Amino acid sequence: MKSKKFLVxxxxxxxxxxxxxxxxxxxxxxxPPAEQPAExxxxxxxxxxxxxxxxxxxGTVSQGEEEYQEAxxxxxxxxxxxxxxxxxxxxxxxxxxxxxxxxxxxxDPDVKAIVFVQAIxxxxxxxxxxxEIRPDMLFVAGVPAEDPPIIAEKADIVLQVDEISMGxxxxxxxxxxxxxxxxxxxxPRHLSYATIARRLEIMKExxxxxxxxxxxxxxxxxxxxxxxxxxxxxxxxxxxxxxATYGKDTAFFSxxxxxxxxxIRTIWENGAIYPQQCCPSPxxxxxxxxxxxxxxxxxDVQYMLDQIAIKLKEKGQEARMSTWGVPIxxxxxxxxxxxxxxxxxxQVTDPRDTEAFIATLNEASAARGLGDLTVTNYNEDGVNLxxxxxxxxxxxxxxx
Numbered sequence: 001m002k003s004k005k006f007l008v009x010x011x012x013x014x015x016x017x018x019x020x021x022x023x024x025x026x027x028x029x030x031x032p033p034a035e036q037p038a039e040x041x042x043x044x045x046x047x048x049x050x051x052x053x054x055x056x057x058x059g060t061v062s063q064g065e066e067e068y069q070e071a072x073x074x075x076x077x078x079x080x081x082x083x084x085x086x087x088x089x090x091x092x093x094x095x096x097x098x099x100x101x102x103x104x105x106x107x108d109p110d111v112k113a114i115v116f117v118q119a120i121x122x123x124x125x126x127x128x129x130x131x132e133i134r135p136d137m138l139f140v141a142g143v144p145a146e147d148p149p150i151i152a153e154k155a156d157i158v159l160q161v162d163e164i165s166m167g168x169x170x171x172x173x174x175x176x177x178x179x180x181x182x183x184x185x186x187x188p189r190h191l192s193y194a195t196i197a198r199r200l201e202i203m204k205e206x207x208x209x210x211x212x213x214x215x216x217x218x219x220x221x222x223x224x225x226x227x228x229x230x231x232x233x234x235x236x237x238x239x240x241x242x243x244a245t246y247g248k249d250t251a252f253f254s255x256x257x258x259x260x261x262x263x264i265r266t267i268w269e270n271g272a273i274y275p276q277q278c279c280p281s282p283x284x285x286x287x288x289x290x291x292x293x294x295x296x297x298x299x300d301v302q303y304m305l306d307q308i309a310i311k312l313k314e315k316g317q318e319a320r321m322s323t324w325g326v327p328i329x330x331x332x333x334x335x336x337x338x339x340x341x342x343x344x345x346x347q348v349t350d351p352r353d354t355e356a357f358i359a360t361l362n363e364a365s366a367a368r369g370l371g372d373l374t375v376t377n378y379n380e381d382g383v384n385l386x387x388x389x390x391x392x393x394x395x396x397x398x399x400x
Contacts, residue, residue, distance in 0.1 A: 052344040054337055055083045055105040055114040057098075057123075062228050063089055064257050066283050067117045070330040074337050082337070083111060087120055092189060092223045095122030102126035106134050113340035117142035117332045119151060119158075127154040138343050138351045142332035143279065147194050148378050152385040156351035157339070159332045161279065162390035163195040164380060167202025173275040173395055174251035175210045177320050181246040182207050182214045185235070185254035185263075187221040196255055198380065203253075212251075217242070222258045232262045239266040248272050260285030264321075268312070273320045276395065280324035282308060301327060301368055309398045319399040326370050326393040335364040352387045361391075 056074060058067040068086070075082045085101045088094040099122055105111055114130075116123050119141035127139050131154075141155035152158050174182055184203065190196050200216075207214040217238065222231040235254070239262075243250055251273040254263055260277045264285045267274045277284045282304040287294050290311040297303040305325060312318040339360045342348040348356045354377070362372045378388035 050078075050081050050344075051110070052112045053081055053083050053108065053110045054078075054340045054344070055085070055102075055111050056333060056337070057085055057087060057102060057105070057114060057116045058333075059091075059118060059120070059257075060086045060089055062258065063091075063222070064118060064279075064329065065288075066257075066279070066281060066327065066329045067333060069283075070117075070327075070333040073330075074333065078337075083108070087122075089228065090223050091120045091122065092221075095125065098122040099126040099129055103129055103133075106130040106137055111137075112344040113138035113140070113336075115140045115142070115333055115336035115340060116155075117159075117329055117336070119144040119146070119155070121145050124151050124154040138340055140332075140336035140339065142336065143329060145193055148380075148385055148388050149383060152378070152388045156387065157336075157354070157357050158378075158385070158388040159336075160195065160378075160388070160390055161328055162374075162376065162392040163199040164202065164390065165392055166276075167199040168206045169392075169395075170253060170275045171203055171206040171210060171212060171214075171251075173322060174273055175212060177251065177273045177275065177322075178249050179212055179251035179273050181242075181250040182212050183242050183246075183250060183252045184214060184216050185219040185238075185252070185259060186216070186256070187219055187224075189221050189223070190255045213246075215242075215246075219254065219256070219259065222256060228258045231256065231259055235259050235262040236266055239263065239272070240270055243270050243272050251275055254278060257284070261289045264289030267321065268315055268317055271315065271317065271320070274322070276323050279329050280393070281327035281329060282323055282325065282396070283327045283330065284323070286323065301325065301370065305396060305398075312398050322395045322398065324393040325396040326365065326373065327368075328391060328393065331361070331364055331368070331370075334367075335361040338364055354387055354389065357389070361389075 056071045058064060058071050061068050071084045075084060083105055085105055087098045091098055105114060123141055124146050130137055139155040140157045141151055142159040144151040144158055144160060171182060204214050220226045220231045220234050222228045239252060248271045252263055252267055255278050257279060264274060268290060282301060286308050292307045309318060312321055339357050343351060358375050365373060374392040376390045378385040378390060
């Protein structure tokens with residue numbers, strides 16, 4: 001009996017060891033369902049919230065689609081850090097509206113800088129008004145419409161395509177393209193701008209040297225009674241008239257952004273010559289003028305240049321139409337915002353540090369797959385403005 005009882009006790013003891021071992025072994029190799037980490041969605045990092053904002057002032061789509069779209073690009077990139085406003089289409093008669101918009105933007109203490117492209121009439125007065133309440137505000141003024149000494153005194157950095165040098169480069173390219181006549185479209189308001197007036201003088205001198213007849217044509221001001229549509233309709237109707245008078249070896253140039261689309265389309269259809277836009281860029285006038293779909297390729301400069309080349313070759317116009325390979329007005333906004341960020345974050349302490357701005361400009365250009373620009377400061381008739389930067393880029397050859 002004792003041996004039997006002993007045997008039973010041994011069996012129970014062994015079973016206990018087995019249960020204990022099994023229990024501990026499971027814990028060491030498997031996590032109970034309740035302890036398994038729950039699957040989570042990938043964490044999407046939100047843009048870091050900055051303790052400052054940057055204002056951008058542009059025209060509406062009808063006045064300057066390129067600048068407006070670049071403002072949208074900056075909002076997409078930086079979110080609520082960017083504050084955007086548009087000046088009225090009839091800005092020449094509504095300067096008080098422009099001034100109030102800028103003052104309202106500056107009333108937000110988080111706004112540390114304001115970038116104008118374009119710096120229309122009234123920009124200098126708006127800057128002066130803001131300085132009364134925000135002397136620390138950084139101002140970058142692209143494509144200024146006021147006299148260089150005035151806007152250079154008010155703004156910290158002024159940006160302009162090198163209109164003075166373009167007085168030679170545009171007619172010279174027109175001559176290479178075979179031009180015998182050069183039509184210059186403008187209106188009194190634009191011709192009152194110092195740089196535009198000086199460029200026209202140089203164009204006249206250069207055309208005379210090259211044996212090209214320059215013809216001035218007074219076009220409707222898009223800010224006038226006829227508006228943008230009236231100015232565009234004039235271009236659509238007048239270009240064929242000029243070609244009928246002077247022939248297809250006629251080059252056309254307009255000082256106004258809103259006129260570029262109908263100018264490009266009508267020249268392309270009629271086989272005339274088009275050296276460049278007033279604000280040279282593959283995005284300025286060409287997409288709408290040649291019906292090029294940009295969707296999905298915003299900011300892809302090479303795509304746009306390739307598409308323009310295809311369209312020009314359809315009409316045999318690849319050696320008679322051109323632009324710069326740089327979207328200059330878009331680049332001004334991009335560089336302005338980048339510089340403003342450096343200023344707000346203390347990387348740049350002098351708002352008029354032109355060397356730092358030029359480095360930032362080339363940084364913005366490189367980010368778009370482009371090369372450095374030629375940058376000089378305004379120096380005309382004994383007036384030297386160190387903070388008024390003139391930008392020049394090479395023409396793009398679509399015949400390659």
